[in-house]
Amino acid sequence: MLEVRGGNPLDGTVRVRGAKNLVPKAMVASLLGETPSVLRGVPQIRDVEIVTGLLELHGVRVASGPDGDQTDGELHLDPADVASGSIVDIDAHAGSSRIPILFCGPLLHSLGQAFIPDLGGCHIGDRPINFHLDVLRKFGAEVDKTPGGIMLKAHSRLQGTKVELPYPSVGATEQVLLTAVRAEGVTELRGAAIEPEIMDLIALLQKMGAIITVDTDRVVRIEGVDSLRGFIHRALPDRNETASWASAALATGGDIFVEGASQPELITFLNVFRKIGGEFDVQETGIRFRHPGGKLRSFALETDVHPGFMTDWQQPLVVAMTQAEGLSIIHETVYENRFGFTDALRDMGAQIQLYRECLGGTPCRFGRRNYQHSAVISGPTDLKGTRIDVPDLRGGFSHLIAALAAQGTSEVHGIELINRGYENFLDKLIGLGAEVSA
Ligand SMILES: CC(=O)N[C@H]1[C@@H](OP(=O)(O)OP(=O)(O)OC[C@H]2O[C@@H](n3ccc(=O)[nH]c3=O)[C@H](O)[C@@H]2O)O[C@H](CO)[C@@H](O)[C@@H]1O
Ligand SMILES: C=C(OP(=O)(O)O)C(=O)O
Known part of the structure; x- marks a missing residue:
């Protein structure tokens, strides 16, 4: 179990190494x-x-x-x-x-x-x-x-x-x-x-x-x-870990330099990040991601196979989207059941509604098949700390970001699942100024 005291921006540098998926x-x-x-x-x-x-x-x-x-x-x-x-x-x-x-x-x-x-x-x-x-x-x-x-x-x-x-x-x-x-x-x-x-x-x-x-x-x-x-x-660097830290910067109003991040595999993510209102700066040794202050903009996106918007980026980005003005829509077309993690976000105060319909231009394999695979997020909403059980790798990381963006203290249970794909994530969080204790 991890106790997380939220409400502070994440600020500093993290390093990513080879991709979990390679x-x-x-x-x-x-x-x-x-x-x-x-x-x-x-x-x-x-x-x-x-x-x-x-x-x-x-x-x-x-x-x-x-x-x-x-x-x-x-x-x-x-x-x-x-x-x-x-x-x-x-x-x-x-x-x-x-x-x-x-x-x-x-x-x-x-x-x-x-x-x-x-x-x-x-x-x-x-x-x-x-x-x-x-x-x-x-x-x-x-x-x-x-x-x-x-x-x-x-x-x-x-x-x-x-x-x-x-x-x-x-x-x-x-x-x-x-x-x-x-x-x-x-x-x-x-x-x-x-x-x-x-x-x-x-x-x-x-x-x-x-x-x-x-x-x-x-x-x-x-x-x-x-x-x-x-x-x-x-091994090529982990683009999914990079996108996760980028979303963490956006959700907490922070500024994170991801050392080792590589731009070409992240072009699609970077476009969305910019459209939502995040700023990034591609440097020789990595990419700096930051929330420039002011309001984030809502956005509609569909996950897809490459070169589309990678499904593994979706979960952490949803947390940032709870802080955007207006209605954001996400149509998940790769997995039929990837919005389970939003239950905990709703408990924290997020307004997220799930739909069985394909809310996007791409009809997918899950349309008319009774899967809640589209989400509408209405923001911005203040998040408040709560007790969370980590469901899976990206969902767990997303819950951590949400707890860090929230006011008050959260108890996050089952964090060992996050080790499957995030190297030293606790040390990295502490290095970014997160108030967490095991
Ligand atoms: C270890 C690893 O690299 N994991 C990644 C890999 O998972 P993984 O390789 O398991 O994902 P797939 O691309 O195979 O799955 C995509 C879709 O195809 C379906 N399917 C797949 C195989 C099959 O035999 N039958 C079938 O129906 C799956 O249920 C899913 O709906 O690619 C996914 C899609 O980019 C990523 O989210 C995962 O992070
Ligand atoms: C779905 C993922 O991984 P795996 O295929 O290893 O479960 C992921 O990395 O987000």
């Missing part, structure tokens, strides 16, 4: 190499710990670089002794993260079999894995669902195939990439996701010797090769 996947990719890999910019977050544990269970030696992992976050990954882990030990990771599903392709190539525990991740919708399993079957894998997870077998080398994703899923695109690079023959993927973290994964796989072409219209072609070598790679 680093654990890059670690999985090291399984594909015949020589060791070096990954830099690795943050100390729970998802990295989970994947480290899973890799070690499969015989990969994982060690920090010469400076520990303090400055450069360097990780050495040596897959020389890859072996099947014990199902009981692997199963202990059930429900921990979404990354285990990406072990399928690399383990099938190395060992001909894989056991994948049930996935975890944020509870923001059903999050099925049907695309992943369909794709793996197309490559020739035998897939059996068991009570504790999924058992996969490859009786011979996996074969390149043609895949068309019904929706540009990030994870399913990564599944195809990590499987196709060592399959026999060519794989053509249509309907691919093209998020910056996927492009960074492709860059890393290319360093390993993979042959991957990204064509127009979400088409990716992969020519399978017989073997790959290890990589040396610096």
Whole structure:
């Protein structure tokens, strides 16, 4: 439990390192190499710990670089002794993260079999894995669902195939990439996701010797090769953590320099940030975000796949939007159930109404299906401290920002969920002047 005394602007500098949505996947990719890999910019977050544990269970030696992992976050990954882990030990990771599903392709190539525990991740919708399993079957894998997870077998080398994703899923695109690079023959993927973290994964796989072409219209072609070598790679910075700190600056009337933030992956976010009334300054070593004083402006937006407005930015920004003048509208088109965190904001005094209709120009998969996936926020409203139970990663960070923007004291329970994607967030908050005590 964290006690948060709100009402003061957050002011100062925080540093972001490698992206939560790339680093654990890059670690999985090291399984594909015949020589060791070096990954830099690795943050100390729970998802990295989970994947480290899973890799070690499969015989990969994982060690920090010469400076520990303090400055450069360097990780050495040596897959020389890859072996099947014990199902009981692997199963202990059930429900921990979404990354285990990406072990399928690399383990099938190395060992001909894989056991994948049930996935975890944020509870923001059903999050099925049907695309992943369909794709793996197309490559020739035998897939059996068991009570504790999924058992996969490859009786011979996996074969390149043609895949068309019904929706540009990030994870399913990564599944195809990590499987196709060592399959026999060519794989053509249509309907691919093209998020910056996927492009960074492709860059890393290319360093390993993979042959991957990204064509127009979400088409990716992969020519399978017989073997790959290890990589040396610096992970792209975490654009989602950056957007979270930017929203924290706006919500609390503060001024935060995010060291390590990179502009190109944030163009869409920066446009919205400016339109709402926030100011930013892109510098050589990062981006400064600040509330310039005066009133914030309401705004209507729809979340979407890249290059649209990233769904993971939505939750922290909603907190800032409770401070904007007039009606703001958010249509969530990626997840059917990502507004649960607004209950706590309403308890704090925010005026947020949820709707089942698509409140935006883009008809989405959730229209007429009884999901509350649009929100109307009426502001500005004063927020007051309350007791909050953290529901998930971004929702939890958003609740912290709300507690810091609120008058009075809040009790925030379950903050350990936030560690899954925000490195040292408590120290960072304290460094920004937040009054928090555990
Ligand atoms: C670890 C990681 O990188 N997580 C990110 C990744 O999640 P993740 O890779 O899980 O998200 P996806 O892009 O796969 O999911 C998008 C949508 O597709 C649906 N879907 C997905 C797979 C499938 O087999 N069947 C299916 O129906 C999902 O339920 C969801 O509605 O991309 C999301 C969308 O940018 C981000 O919010 C997450 O932060
Ligand atoms: C939804 C998220 O993550 P995950 O896919 O790991 O649950 C997120 O980072 O906001």
